[in-house]
Amino acid sequence: DAGVIQSPRHEVTEMGQEVTLRCKPISGHNSLFWYRQTMMRGLELLIYFNNNVPIDDSGMPEDRFSAKMPNASFSTLKIQPSEPRDSAVYFCASSLTNQPQHFGDGTRLSIL
Amino acid sequence: AQTVTQSQPEMSVQEAETVTLSCTYDTSESDYYLFWYKQPPSRQMILVIRQEAYKQQNATENRFSVNFQKAAKSFSLKISDSQLGDAAMYFCAFSPLAGEKLTFGTGTRLTIIP
Numbered sequence: 001d002a003g004v005i006q007s008p009r010h011e012v013t014e015m016g017q018e019v020t021l022r023c024k025p026i027s028g029h030n031s032l033f034w035y036r037q038t039m040m041r042g043l044e045l046l047i048y049f050n051n052n053v054p055i056d057d058s059g060m061p062e063d064r065f066s067a068k069m070p071n072a073s074f075s076t077l078k079i080q081p082s083e084p085r086d087s088a089v090y091f092c093a094s095s096l097t098n099q100p101q102h103f104g105d106g107t108r109l110s111i112l
Numbered sequence: 113a114q115t116v117t118q119s120q121p122e123m124s125v126q127e128a129e130t131v132t133l134s135c136t137y138d139t140s141e142s143d144y145y146l147f148w149y150k151q152p153p154s155r156q157m158i159l160v161i162r163q164e165a166y167k168q169q170n171a172t173e174n175r176f177s178v179n180f181q182k183a184a185k186s187f188s189l190k191i192s193d194s195q196l197g198d199a200a201m202y203f204c205a206f207s208p209l210a211g212e213k214l215t216f217g218t219g220t221r222l223t224i225i226p
Contacts, residue, residue: 033213043203043216056213091157098209100147103157 002026004104006092012110018080021107024073025094033101034067034077035091043091049075082111114139114206118217125194126225132179133189133220135204141165145207146180146187147214152200160202163187191222199224 005024013019025032033048047057049069060067064083069075079086087110093101115138125131137146148160163171163180170178175195179188191198204217 031212035214042218043214045213045215048213089155093157100145100159100162101214102159103149106155106157108155 004092004094004102006090006104006107008107009105010108010110012112013082014112015083016081017111018078019082019086019109019111021077021090021092021109023075023077023092023104025075025092026102027073029094029096029102030072031095031097031101032069032075033091033093033095034075035093037089037091037106038087046077046090084111087111114141114144114208114215116204116206116215116217118204118220120220121218122221122223124223124225125191127194127196129194130190130192131194131222133191133202133204133222135187135189135217137185137187137204137206139185139206139208141208143208145209146178147205147207148176148178148189149203149205149216150198150200151203151219152197157203161189194224196224196226198222 007022031050034046037043046059047067052069067077089106089108091106093103095101117136144165146163150158150160161171161173161176175192177190201219203219205214207214
């Protein structure tokens, strides 16, 4: 079975550019999570969806960040405009109700 | 708000020996889930073991077991017969329900000495 699929695996771009990270959850899973991992702050939740509806976006840093889940099999995390401090590894995870989360391989984002 | 604390930034153990990683947490919830995730250099996040707070029996998965002390809010991971492939960052995590958001500790980097 395919796991959580994230793309791209690496992204390098200049500050000010728009960045879009993509995630395909495991088929049938009804919850999707976006996490960010940095040396300074560790792993922190940005936003999570249940049945495609955003439930908690309190971790989204600021208006430059937005996330969508147009259907059960796809989600995007967008940063516009990007800044060097956004450099991090971004993980997507999915789960069934009351089941552990399964993580994708992450996207390493570098903003120059 | 929940907090998870891992007080050991780094640990090392001889191959084939046993090591215990510590984790404490704080919550006002009575029912919740605790997890240990492993992150090897490949950066994948791999679920190692989970514990439901309402279960008194400690969870076990092959060489991995936990010591869950609910009153003390402690959740340690014991790795028996350590193998080179166990070298990784280990994160302790909390969620109010298994399918809800995770709150992570800062991690413990485990080195296996051949």
